[in-house]
Amino acid sequence: xxxxxxxxxxxxxxxxxxxxxxxxxxxxxxxxxxxxxxxxxxxxxxxxxxxxxxxxxxxxxxxxxxxxxxxxxxxxxxxxxxxxxxxxxxxxxxxxxxxxxxxxxxxxxxxxxxxxxxxxxxxxxxxxxxxxxxxxxxxxxxxxxxxxxxxxxxxxxxxxxxxxxxxxxxxxxxxxxxxxxxxxxxxxxxxxxxxxxxxxxxxxxxxxxxxxxxxxxxxxxxxxxxxxxxxxxxxxxxxxxxxxxxxxxxxxxxxxxxxxxxxxxxxxxxxxxxxxxxxxxxxxxxxxxxxxxxxxxxxxxxxxxxxxxxxxxxxx
Amino acid sequence: xxxxxxxxxxxxxxxxxxxxxxxxxxxxxxxxxxxxxxxxxxxxxxxxxxxxxxxxxxxxxxxxxxxxxxxxxxxxxxxxxxxxxxxxxxxxxxxxxxxxxxxxxxxxxxxxxxxxxxxxxxxxxxxxxxxxxxxxxxxxxxxxxxxxxxxxxxxxxxxxxxxxxxxxxxxxxxxxxxxxxxxxxxxxxxxxxxxxxxxxxxxxxxxxxxxxxxxxxxxxxxxxxxxxxxxxxxxxxxxxxxxxxxxxxxxxxxxxxxxxxxxxxxxxxxxxxxxxxxxxxxxxxxxxxxxxxxxxxxxxxxxxxxxxxxxxxxxx
Numbered sequence: 001x002x003x004x005x006x007x008x009x010x011x012x013x014x015x016x017x018x019x020x021x022x023x024x025x026x027x028x029x030x031x032x033x034x035x036x037x038x039x040x041x042x043x044x045x046x047x048x049x050x051x052x053x054x055x056x057x058x059x060x061x062x063x064x065x066x067x068x069x070x071x072x073x074x075x076x077x078x079x080x081x082x083x084x085x086x087x088x089x090x091x092x093x094x095x096x097x098x099x100x101x102x103x104x105x106x107x108x109x110x111x112x113x114x115x116x117x118x119x120x121x122x123x124x125x126x127x128x129x130x131x132x133x134x135x136x137x138x139x140x141x142x143x144x145x146x147x148x149x150x151x152x153x154x155x156x157x158x159x160x161x162x163x164x165x166x167x168x169x170x171x172x173x174x175x176x177x178x179x180x181x182x183x184x185x186x187x188x189x190x191x192x193x194x195x196x197x198x199x200x201x202x203x204x205x206x207x208x209x210x211x212x213x214x215x216x217x218x219x220x221x222x223x224x225x226x227x228x229x230x231x232x233x234x235x236x237x238x239x240x241x242x243x244x245x246x247x248x249x250x251x252x253x254x255x256x257x258x259x260x261x262x263x264x265x266x267x268x269x270x271x272x273x274x275x276x277x278x279x280x281x282x283x284x285x286x287x288x289x290x291x292x293x294x295x296x297x298x299x300x301x302x303x304x305x306x307x308x309x310x311x312x313x314x315x316x
Numbered sequence: 317x318x319x320x321x322x323x324x325x326x327x328x329x330x331x332x333x334x335x336x337x338x339x340x341x342x343x344x345x346x347x348x349x350x351x352x353x354x355x356x357x358x359x360x361x362x363x364x365x366x367x368x369x370x371x372x373x374x375x376x377x378x379x380x381x382x383x384x385x386x387x388x389x390x391x392x393x394x395x396x397x398x399x400x401x402x403x404x405x406x407x408x409x410x411x412x413x414x415x416x417x418x419x420x421x422x423x424x425x426x427x428x429x430x431x432x433x434x435x436x437x438x439x440x441x442x443x444x445x446x447x448x449x450x451x452x453x454x455x456x457x458x459x460x461x462x463x464x465x466x467x468x469x470x471x472x473x474x475x476x477x478x479x480x481x482x483x484x485x486x487x488x489x490x491x492x493x494x495x496x497x498x499x500x501x502x503x504x505x506x507x508x509x510x511x512x513x514x515x516x517x518x519x520x521x522x523x524x525x526x527x528x529x530x531x532x533x534x535x536x537x538x539x540x541x542x543x544x545x546x547x548x549x550x551x552x553x554x555x556x557x558x559x560x561x562x563x564x565x566x567x568x569x570x571x572x573x574x575x576x577x578x579x580x581x582x583x584x585x586x587x588x589x590x591x592x593x594x595x596x597x598x599x600x601x602x603x604x605x606x607x608x609x610x611x612x613x614x615x616x617x618x619x620x621x622x623x624x625x626x627x628x629x630x631x632x
Binding site for chain 1 (some may be wrong): 558570
């Protein structure tokens with residue numbers, strides 16, 4: 001079978017043996033995978049990664065302990081929890097200190113024809129949900145995480161900064177949830193993708209100072225955080241979605257003076273994402289920039305890294 | 317009467333006319349005032365301040381609309397709210413955009429023999445509370461603000477970083493509230509002031525990574541924030557009490573990956589502070605480094621700015 005590898009920033013594709021299936025796990029056959037910014041960060045050398053990347057996928061179950069799973073189409077939670085520590089017992093296995101993470105840390109990823117995941121990580125994909133929508137389950141779950149962490153009253157205006165993949169998905173998910181979303185970005189065509197969801201778009205505009213109680217920072221840029229703090233009202237909340245590596249210059253004084261809350265937000269529960277996908281509540285059309293076969297993964301990574309690219313998909 | 321002035325960083329003391337009392341206000345005669353780090357920041361030129369500083373005080377009411385106030389010993393909220401905007405209506409006049417602030421912005425301060433404040437800002441000081449304790453009402457209220465903003469379960473370990481005035485008061489207030497406080501600092505004698513409150517002291521120790529769910533940053537240093545984030549468990553909370561001016565280098569990635577919440581925290585409600593002072597729940601002995609008459613305010617400011625100094629008091 002074909003498997004993509006990342007080593008010292010170089011993407012290679014080679015034949016590899018089909019992985020063996022540990023007890024309690026399912027053997028999965030890839031239908032479709034998405035390249036995430038995290039994959040590009042792994043390529044740039046953060047986290048000292050080497051191995052098979054990939055954590056956004058739709059796959060068919062080929063083998064499993066649970067007979068009913070075999071032949072079903074699934075997506076899957078990316079964190080492999082220990083299931084026993086205090087984090088896992090609180091339903092927060094995403095922070096389990098003993099976890100491995102599919103295609104990110106300690107567990108071979110989805111950019112290969114066959115891979116494995118614990119059965120308990122899997123979620124069935126309803127027939128009504130296409131592969132093209134289901135492959136967004138993981139980033140949609142990450143956007144949903146905001147709603148798990150912060151109570152945003154319905155119809156409350158929320159500013160989302162950034163019209164990259166992350167910002168667009170956050171805007172679509174929050175709008176799907178019923179928030180009044182205002183999206184700030186620099187690309188007219190990308191902003192337009194959120195029009196069907198009723199998102200108010202701001203092209204090349206700075207938001208007015210202290211104009212929102214909730215601001216989501218999804219720019220991926222070092223300046224985004226200060227812009228978010230400026231736009232937030234006293235006692236308001238900034239949700240940090242971008243991981244910008246290295247140091248960001250932050251003037252902490254306005255955070256203290258205006259008693260602003262900053263909330264870091266990462267992966268989310270698939271259980272929150274699946275109903276949104278099933279209900280077709282998130283207009284994902286236009287979010288895909290390109291498709292490549294696994295064999296052309298190097299080109300796919302290159303394409304995904306180009307400015308302005310949205311989701312790049314890999315197919316077996 | 318004598319009044320202290322700050323102009324271009326220079327502290328002067330001069331005779332000035334007794335201020336006239338606006339309708340709804342009380343004319344106050346100073347008993348005792350405290351020099352706060354904010355006063356030193358005003359001197360250093362932040363906020364472009366010039367005028368009479370001072371916002372920590374105990375005073376006697378000399379004149380007031382309400383006859384029962386006259387002759388009473390009081391402390392006072394430092395923000396003069398409009399009383400009508402949405403912030404004031406929510407009980408958050410401390411964020412009223414139309415506010416002035418005693419000795420900080422737009423309202424002459426307490427470092428003079430007589431000054432005025434709205435009657436509604438005043439809190440009576442019970443006879444059992446000494447001037448030396450009552451003068452801490454404002455910074456104790458600021459420490460109490462943490463408990464208004466963040467729900468900290470009783471007996472939950474809380475790390476406080478910094479053994480300056482602010483860190484010590486925060487440690488004493490949280491311990492008085494019933495938290496299990498661990499204080500990290502660099503001065504044995506200062507740390508020892510919190511021993512009567514049962515605070516666990518760490519001299520020149522770095523806290524272990526991811527060891528607390530609640531960490532209060534009160535170091536006043538640019539490095540404090542990163543140390544606080546390091547010491548906080550996933551999904552934990554860092555409370556920012558220090559205002560460090562200028563940019564702080566912040567690596568935002570661990571905040572996102574560990575989904576840490578940062579909460580900026582400034583002034584607090586005197587209504588929360590007064591019961592603690594009345595109950596003598598906060599051992600404030602040893603918090604005063606020196607006392608000066610108003611006439612020697614320049615020396616007092618100099619003393620307050622020296623490293624290692626705790627509270628410096630001014631007396632008429």
